[in-house]
Amino acid sequence: MAAGASAISLPARARKREEEAELVRLAQSGEEAAFEELIRRHQQRVFGLVNGILRRREDVEDVVQQVFLKVFISIKRFDLRAAFSTWLYKITVNECWDYLRKKKVRPLVYETDLSEEQVSRLDGVVSAERPPESPARRAETKDLLEQLLDELPERDRELLVLKEVEGFSVQELAEMLELNVNTVKVRLFRVRARLMDVYHRRVDLHPDLSAAKGRSKTDGSKI
Amino acid sequence: MEARFNQGACPEFEALLEDHLTGELSGADAKKLAEHLESCAACSIALEQAAPSVELLRAVPATADPGPGFSRVVMARIREEMSKRGEQKSIWLPFVSLAWRFAATATLALAVLVTFDAVRHSQYGPQTNLNYETVSETRDLFPDPSSPPANRDEVLMMVADTDHGKH
Numbered sequence: 001m002a003a004g005a006s007a008i009s010l011p012a013r014a015r016k017r018e019e020e021a022e023l024v025r026l027a028q029s030g031e032e033a034a035f036e037e038l039i040r041r042h043q044q045r046v047f048g049l050v051n052g053i054l055r056r057r058e059d060v061e062d063v064v065q066q067v068f069l070k071v072f073i074s075i076k077r078f079d080l081r082a083a084f085s086t087w088l089y090k091i092t093v094n095e096c097w098d099y100l101r102k103k104k105v106r107p108l109v110y111e112t113d114l115s116e117e118q119v120s121r122l123d124g125v126v127s128a129e130r131p132p133e134s135p136a137r138r139a140e141t142k143d144l145l146e147q148l149l150d151e152l153p154e155r156d157r158e159l160l161v162l163k164e165v166e167g168f169s170v171q172e173l174a175e176m177l178e179l180n181v182n183t184v185k186v187r188l189f190r191v192r193a194r195l196m197d198v199y200h201r202r203v204d205l206h207p208d209l210s211a212a213k214g215r216s217k218t219d220g221s222k223i
Numbered sequence: 224m225e226a227r228f229n230q231g232a233c234p235e236f237e238a239l240l241e242d243h244l245t246g247e248l249s250g251a252d253a254k255k256l257a258e259h260l261e262s263c264a265a266c267s268i269a270l271e272q273a274a275p276s277v278e279l280l281r282a283v284p285a286t287a288d289p290g291p292g293f294s295r296v297v298m299a300r301i302r303e304e305m306s307k308r309g310e311q312k313s314i315w316l317p318f319v320s321l322a323w324r325f326a327a328t329a330t331l332a333l334a335v336l337v338t339f340d341a342v343r344h345s346q347y348g349p350q351t352n353l354n355y356e357t358v359s360e361t362r363d364l365f366p367d368p369s370s371p372p373a374n375r376d377e378v379l380m381m382v383a384d385t386d387h388g389k390h
Contacts, residue, residue: 032298039294048286061289068297069304141282148279164280185238192244192273193232199279 020084028076035075039068042085046092048166049176053096053158055146063099067092082175089176151198156191163188231265240270244277 020041026034043064050063070091078087149157159177162168170188174181232240239256242248248256260267372378 035301036294036298039297040291043293043297044286044288047289051286064289065297065300069301072301138282138284142284145279145283160276160280161283164277165283166285182238185241186234189232189237189241189244189269189273192241192276193269195276195279196272199275 017083021080024075024078024080024084027072028078035072038071038084042088045085045166045168046088049089049092049162049168050096052161052166053093054099055149055161059099063095064092067095070095086172086175089172090178093176148195148198148202152191152194156187156194159184159187160191160195232269233259233263233266236263236266237269240266240273243270244274 020038023034023038023041027038046064046067047060050060050067054060054063067088071088074091078084149161152160159173162173163170168176170181170184173179174184177184179187236256236259239248239252242252243256260270372381
């Protein structure tokens with residue numbers, strides 16, 4: 001999982017923000033090198049954000065470029081009252097939603113059930129007994145998880161992926177989606193339960209694996 | 224099939240349960256949740272249900288950095304886009320300029336008309352004007368206002384006496 005913003009200490013964060021504000025001021029005065037530096041600093045997170053919302057769409061890179069173009073055009077209007085990243089992420093989220101609206105993209109839904117082997121692999125991930133070894137295996141497990149995620153409501157899935165996979169903090173999610181922090185936490189907790197419900201429904205189709213899973217149940221929830 | 228979906232966690236504890244799952248709960252809140260979980264089976268079940276999701280999602284890798292060349296690609300696209308916009312602007316510039324000139328002339332003409340009308344009205348207000356015309360016509364028809372016509376024949380006679388009948 002990518003490190004969230006919360007992992008950085010307060011003075012370091014303040015220094016980073018001041019540095020960034022200076023870059024923004026330079027970019028506002030037309031300094032292209034400063035804007036390029038802003039891109040370099042944020043490109044990975046913007047990619048993660050777009051990928052987390054659009055998911056496996058070939059237009060991810062195009063949308064990211066479009067986001068930075070919009071930011072370039074409107075950076076003079078940015079008043080530096082909020083963090084640059086918050087403003088950038090809001091533009092990114094809106095661009096993604098616009099893209100989905102324009103393309104009228106429906107969430108991908110897998111009609112077929114997972115095979116016994118696939119369920120076994122996922123079960124290994126949940127019980128942490130058989131972590132995927134090779135990159136190929138990891139990619140396969142990722143695909144299986146994508147199938148599970150695709151069964152979740154779109155907006156809730158976005159939250160879960162952005163938090164757990166792309167490493168955005170609850171605070172960042174609340175700011176970019178204009179939600180209350182508590183609402184984000186509640187929705188995250190509920191969608192986790194939904195995800196596990198989807199997972200169990202798939203596993204329950206394979207009685208042998210269900211029995212084995214029952215025996216090796218994880219106790220990770222104990223305080 | 225066993226109904227596993229979480230429907231029973233206490234709403235006021237869901238945010239704390241999420242914090243607990245992600246390891247962000249400590250101090251008084253952690254104590255409060257621990258005490259609650261001892262007495263609330265619904266929240267305990269919900270927590271047990273949601274907990275494996277943390278491990279499950281750890282198997283999905285975060286999006287990789289697009290690399291150092293990406294910012295250069297973006298800057299190239301921005302330059303291209305800005306120059307396109309500049310060209311588009313220059314194509315429309317003569318039309319935009321003409322439209323502005325037309326709008327300015329129209330505004331000036333309107334202002335002159337309104338001023339002229341306002342000055343005219345201030346000299347001859349609509350009421351005064353009407354009265355003047357009415358009085359003038361009455362004088363033409365009835366030169367002697369002290370003896371107005373009594374019947375239709377007298378009116379015809381008076382009209383015949385004035386210039387109106389000759390037009």
